Amino acid sequence: MTPVVNTPAIARRRSRGGKLLHAMRRAPGPTLCAVVIFALLIYAFVVPLFSLNPFEFSGMSVLDSFIPPAWMADGSADFPLGTDDQGRNLITAMAYGMRTSIIVGFLSVTIGLVLGGSLGLIAGFVGGKVDAFIMRVADVQLAYPALLLAMIIDGAARAVLGAERSVGTAMAIVVMSIGIAFWVQYARTIRSSVMIERDQDYVSAARITGRSNLSIIVLHILPNVMAPVLVIATINLGIAIITEATLSFLGIGIPVTSPSLGTLIRNGNNFLQSGEWWISVWPCLTLVLFVVSVNILGDHLRDVYNPRLRGRS
Amino acid sequence: MITSTAPLLDVRDLTVTINREGGLVTALDKVSFFINPGEVLGIVGESGAGKSITGAAIIDLLVPPLKRTGGTITLAGTRIDQLSPKAMRSVRGGRIGFVFQDPMTSLNPVITIGQQLCDTIQAHLKLSGSQAKKKALDWLDRVGLPNPDVQFKRYPHQLSGGMRQRVVIALALCADPMLVIADEPTTALDVSVQAHILELLRDLHRESNVSMMLITHDLGVIAKMADRVAVLYAGRVAEISPVGELFNAPKHPYTRGLIRATPMPSTTGEMRLDQIPGAMPGLGSVPPGCAFNPRCFKAEGDCRATIPPLHHEASSAFSCFHPLERVNA
């Protein structure tokens, strides 16, 4: 008989870090995507620390405009990916653009999460007429494609705030539009989780000990419902960024004078016909790369956290 | 084997394995039996003994990860376990008909009954459209459906469970196969309907003399319908006997336990119900030697050491080292 060695503590420590490594090894695709996302995040936030915003400072010269990527005929090593019509280095421009896109994406997902989460919590916890009303509104809103809603809210906000808007205001409008357009999914998920949790014993126990409703929600129920919500948030991040890019591309998102990937593509589109393809293609590819990676990772996380599939692994 | 006529279906050492994460697990272990022309062989056993797997294995319709990995199957002298997919397709339905268990899920919901019958008929018999339709209507009548021309155009959901099962039987027999395998044909039906369906099967069997392999867990059905019976236990054949002998003088201890565990009035009119202690081993948990030995009151050392082979004696066969003594009634 082998001696029973007491290794629970060591086994636990090994398993926590080792579990992540093991999970990564079993899913090479999503792991690669996570790496790509991380690399792009670094690119978007670190490069701007080392170079000035080409859209705010006039450090570049018009003489440098329309330089093709370095490996092409008239390319130059100073501008590896080429320059745009104002002589801006595309690498810098894209970094700033990516940064704006990601920030807008995160902010709008957060808004959607907070808005949808609160409404979902209220609907699930209170139930009754309040719940029915919120869900009815959600159903009607689902009739409209999110993109369309974002456009309508954006348009209405513009009309209200008038023609003169600062970049900050424009960004706020975009963030709010996308956030409001996307709250429904969060609300529904949280609502159903809350409805399951509120009937659990620990909630009754908390009620008996006299805790207020709010503290029950925040301290007890919330931690249990976050996992599926975070999965949705990841997938929605990709959609949010695409929506922002679409709005900016159409000219009703971030103004052209301040970069996001969408505005870069919009700008570059003007020169597509005349052959300067790189001005819009690089931002396109970067956008696609980021969003596809986020989607694959999000899909994978959703499968991993799917309670119905848990038995399999 | 005493029969002088060659068997219609001859199954020898049929083995089916299932591919599980740990490795290969045996679901059917060298199962052997035969069916004579014109006879009804009952295949009986508990849930999980491998009865349905046997039926599916014969026509090569096992659901993966189940796989046929050994044995030979001969139908009317020709091997059918090594046929090409195309040849196998002509066997299925054309030479061996199959009656599925659940009439609520076996019929395609969006295709009319008449169309399903004609498709089956024309897949195997060279008939024109109108000839096939006539044959289909004929079959609808034979299985006892009123107003065949009306039913012809109907969809499955418009029929009751009992009527649907009649359609299933018609579909199994409409291409005139020589053998029909019925897998729990009445289990999913209301009790009131079960008797009618069994009667129908028996009538059709008598009219056309088609051989039948009747798979069921219900000994009552066996008693009514079968000529001979094969008892399966944990993927192996425990005993094969003519039906009268099976009930009156079973050889395998399991068979007797099975009969006793079925609520049936004894000769004095009392209801007897004796459960066999323990449970049938699941897949992959078969004990060494005879699968029944842990629960058998006659088990001895040799039972645990070697798997008893199927031993043929007079009109029956059994795999037991210490069979029950014949009790003369």
Added chain:
Amino acid sequence: MLNYAASRIVQTLIVLLVISFIAFLLVANIGDPLAALLSADATVNERLELIAKLGLDQPLWTRFLHFIGNMLQGDFGFSYRTQDPVANLIAERLPATVELAFVSLLITIAVGVPAGIYCGVHPNSLFGRFIMLISTAGITLPNFVVGILLIAVFSVQLGLLPSFGRGTVVDLGFWKTGLLTVSGWRAILLPAATLSTFQVAFIIRMLRTQLMEVGQSEHIRFARARGLSEARIWYVYAIKNTLLPVITMLGLQLGNIIAFSVVTENVFAWPGLGSLFLQSIQGADIPVIAIYLIFVGLVFMVINLVVELLYPLIDARVLRRQS
């Protein structure tokens, strides 16, 4: 059944009324119709005339009733941007968008259905996996990126197809069609392909999932047990089971088509409803935005209602389940 239909219709009407009210509130409270519709040197009389005509001096509920009444008669108000009646603007742009949607539907059926069926019948084949990869791209790529890429390849590099406009258009009086000329067809091809990208990817994935599910069902197994040919099993027995869900989903996707048409029409300078909507957002043209809001809601609600009411008739099993 009749009760159910009646209640659903009433519910739909109520929702439409609510949407109309929200749209009306937008029109009533945002923007200045007087400033937009009158020239700078308008006289006081003209101002008063316009106020009376638009009913701006009436209480809110009366104005709402007029709003609804006008809409039902085909009067959708006046655009702040161009001072034209909105109804005219819509009538002018409608054919372009309808034809675009129609051709993109053709492409979706012609490309998506066979590809989806192939993927469902041969899910693990090389070609099947390749198609799935492309469909993933189709679902995730933003619409305008697809448009730009198509233009880059087919217009700029290959010079085969135009990248903007409708080509030569034939005026049939009430409808200007681009489908009667070769140049019209050449012009509609790329935008329709772009618009259909999402739909094609969606239908491929749906057909594949549906077919794989049906392939596992008991009745297909029974069909095999009867010796029917694989071709018959897949292309008749299996596919018939998938048609209804797929058609339903496509119908419900109409909202997405409307949304994406805005982007596509912008990329290809297509003079349809989508670009009208975009211009109205850029120009804060509230009346047009409001009408568009109602229009999209109407389309979606009506399609939903039709699907809900027709489904039990087509699939009698649903009706039995409900009773």
